[in-house]
């Protein structure tokens with residue numbers, strides 16, 4: 076099988092990345108967070124996402140990744156520091172069953188839409204999102220009949236239905252078989268690179284091979300975020316030492 080060209084080369088980013096905070100999609104400046112009664116989950120974190128693209132985070136369990144996502148999504152407020160997001164952020168979780176609520180694909184998407192648009196506009200938007208995610212045929216299908224990968228793509232469509240421009244994907248492929256993993260990754264890559272309005276995705280992974288597909292990757296450790304590195308370089312480093320966990 077012919078190997079696809081690594082996106083690192085296609086995107087041609089130079090490291091160290093020096094993002095311009097004025098045009099960045101997301102800036103975290105010295106962000107700290109302590110859960111009530113707990114230890115420090117985020118410790119003076121700095122992170123800048125320079126622009127649209129697929130950005131990845133890796134880190135061991137308990138290093139603060141999910142807490143970071145909750146703060147970026149605005150579900151929790153930092154006790155210290157500042158978060159600036161250019162566009163509305165939406166979360167996609169590891170298990171789509173925790174995110175999909177209504178019985179059919181189309182109805183679930185309508186549920187996530189911002190109110191205000193007419194019903195016919197909402198239906199048009201739902202159809203267009205299903206098309207974008209390669210799920211057009213499945214509009215009336217009961218959700219329990221979908222594969223894991225189809226459910227995860229529907230969960231992503233639901234996040235986009237809320238007009239999110241920043242997708243926060245918390246180990247979205249951890250529960251998927253290799254084929255579904257590839258389709259979800261390829262779909263998100265397309266959204267971030269080739270769609271008319273490229274999105275920004277921040278993607279947490281434990282699957283080191285996924286790092287080959289990102290614009291840049293950073294490592295979280297004990298509540299701190301390391302610098303952006305090429306995904307391939309970080310993969311080499313982590314595989315050289317130990318597993319990604």
Ligand SMILES: Nc1ncnc2c1ncn2[C@@H]1O[C@H](COP(=O)(O)OP(=O)(O)O)[C@@H](O)[C@H]1O
Pocket residue numbers: 110111113114115116134135136137138139140141142143
């Ligand atoms: N809801 C919560 N209440 C209290 N402590 C939490 C909660 N969620 C996470 N933590 C703590 O915050 C730290 C970071 O956890 P988390 O953000 O879930 O890490 P990761 O996603 O990298 O595994 C851990 O010490 C964890 O026990």
Ligand SMILES: [Mg+2]
Pocket residue numbers: 140141142245
């Ligand atoms: Mg987590």
